[in-house]
Amino acid sequence: MSSHDTLGAPAEDVEIPFSILDTDLYKFTMQYAVLQHMPDAHVVIRFTNRSPEMLFSRTTFNWAQERVNRLSTLRLRSSERSAFANACPYFPDSYLDYLSRISLDPEHQVKMQFHPKSENGSGEISIQIEGPWRDCILYEVPIMSILSEGYFKFDDTDWNMDDQREQARRKALDLLSPPGGVTPLVFSEFGTRRRRSFHAQDIVMRGLMDGYEEWQKGGGKGGALAGTSNVYFALKYGLKPAGTIAHEWIMAIGALYGYKGSNGRAMDMWEQVYAAHATPPPLTMLTDTFTARAFFVDFTSNPERAMRWGTLRQDSGNPRTFVSLARDAWKEVESRAGSKREDGRIAVGKRIIFSDGLDVDKAIELQKLCDELDMGASFGIGTFLTNDFRKASNPSQISKPLNMVIKLSQIDGKDCVKLSDDKGKYTGNLDEVKRVQRELNLPHDHEEKQRG
Template sequence: MTTDLASRVYSHRWKIDPIVRSLIDTDFYKLLMAQSVFHNKPDVHVEFSLINRSKHIPLADLIDEGELRAQLDYIRTLRLSRGESTWLRGNMFYGKRSMFHSDFMEWFEELTLPPYHLERVGDQYELSFEGPWPAVMLWEIPALSVLMELRSRASLQKMARFELQILYARAMTRLWEKVERLRAIGDIRLADFGTRRRHSFLWQDWCVQAMREGLGDNFIGTSNCLIAMRRELEAIGTNAHELPMVYSALATSDEDLAEAPYRVLEDWQREHDGNLRVILPDTYGTKGFLERAPDWLTSWTGIRIDSGQPAEAAETAIQWWLDRGEDPTQKLIIFSDGLDVDEIATLYNQFHGRVRISFGWGTLLTNDFRGLVAEDDLAPFSLVCKAVSANGRPTVKLSDNPNKAMGPQDEIERYKRVFGVGAQKAMEVIV
């Protein structure tokens, strides 16, 4: 039975209604990366910081600081439950049982997320986290989930009960129309990647149930561990830009820097196999990464495309496999950058049969309320929480879209030189 979302939202008007109620209300890739970091770089000191790319959204004007602190403080009280630990220790993930090792699980079971620093600056919040990398990295997803949902609540609390019912009826209709269009495409493989910038946990859960019913086996799972556990779905995810960003920040020379993205994958290969061996090549430019890539990477299962022109990046990947003597039809490409139905359909039609393809559908699955309230107060926006330093050295991300670049300008220029990144085409960052 599905949740009466309007009633639940209308009833969410008491002093503290926790948004994140579990340490596994997070993306699966975070836990996979945390285990790799725990084994390979446990003593690296990192700082994560909130970055609102959509400066026109005045988060500090919309979200009460006391309420935000209460939500973050509550997260610091969370511990892994016995049932959650049992699921992580014993469940089958990507065809492999006991993916999470005993030493990592013992650490995770005792984990308390480290303190946070919160300060209002103008109409924005500065929110940061510092400490040992394996622990601090687990703040990213719950912090973003809290801020996104508090922003949603700020708009919803102005609405009466029947207004809320109509709002959610319209949002449900919009999503179901998308499901029907996806169903008409054919043999599509699609997963929910929408935890970080969802409208709310309850809405993400509803979206996952709708996708499961509407797409059947073509819906392959969710990145959200808690929903995967409760709904008996596959937990989906691999790795993210965070790994090469931190490894690169630790490099002591330009030569070390050039090799850092490949050292990340050497460590990953020792940790994981099979379908978890998916390359994310765009941190410092996809084309240059593949041109310099060692031969052993060609045996990996696939590539995830997360910035720039997705079709161009896919063509680059296919040509790379061909040049290295690999059969692209046996390889996997995962598209995951700001997708919605039109682009999913276009990419499917262009690459179906040439390569195995899958889609990680994020914000525009779990937070598409565009145009459904006055002044578009619920429209999604681009909010991230990134590693900004490692052992006191700044991190850098270039991406295939210069509008997603981050880091000090002098370091950005250095990284461009080391990685041979030339002119790039700027693209609007929606989410």
């Protein structure tokens, strides 16, 4: 593909990987922050298949290996640069220059192995990524999307694209026109990592745009298709790139600097990178890296800082409990910061973004709850949009998506962990998990089955 046609290329003609922008925005915002604070940090990152019954063929492995090796060719093209800079004005020219010169080295940094497990030759794939964090941070999203596309290209072919655009249009209309007086939803597409294929995601984006435009033409107000986490599709369809921080930023800071106060430290270090810019990215904090309980201790400890972070992201646990905790925390920090409203309402601009395994019904139920509590809400919806398929042979049956994660395992020789608000679930070495829980005065409760 020439350097002039990436944003206008027909999706059905695209072979991944083809653009460095075909990834989630937070990979770039975090990469720039890593370059400022930890440019020499060395990381180990590992892949986990949470659906071990869904095995890969050697054909898929070989195809994926070849595609992963092609990641070495990706860098920011001159034809993409101006659109990227306009959409994300907080990135300086020096960072855009870095992306224009970047040269990933997957043949040395990404170790992929195939492990046969069945009589027909199918098996598991193990992946370990190791190298400078400043570059290895970019591997997660494209590798996951490559694995998913390969699996559904070679191993599970009992599906088709029929009605995908119409299905996405209906979902958008359902979210924008909820029943019973519920506020129309503000939502973004978050499905790049676990999409069925690049082409499928493009069709879904078209369907979402169809529904949004139809709703607007009908006089709809209040809701929105607010954007997509995928920078390429945001630029292609004139949407806002969405997202700022992932778990790995907070996991790394906890491992390097200690876990007490790690959420606050992660926010402070982020602001040191972006706050001085005239148009910084929205300050959106992920709350469950070391549990919401630990997060809110840090959050309420500095009311002035808390007031600047206008959005909290709920990604695990009981969302109803979280909404109440967030509402109480914001009221506390407003009071302590001297900005408490006399009518008792939460300050304008404070909201929760929900992103934990959402579908239309769950999202509408959470919007209704937030309406009742006078809390702002938005929604990041992923797999339900980009990998919602039925079996071609029996449309009454779901064609299951892969369930996989790629998570930070070590930084500069220190183990990284992620706790969760899902009871008993964690990522990382169990002994380190227990040590972190003791340090943060959290209850000990574990399951052998890990979750990313």
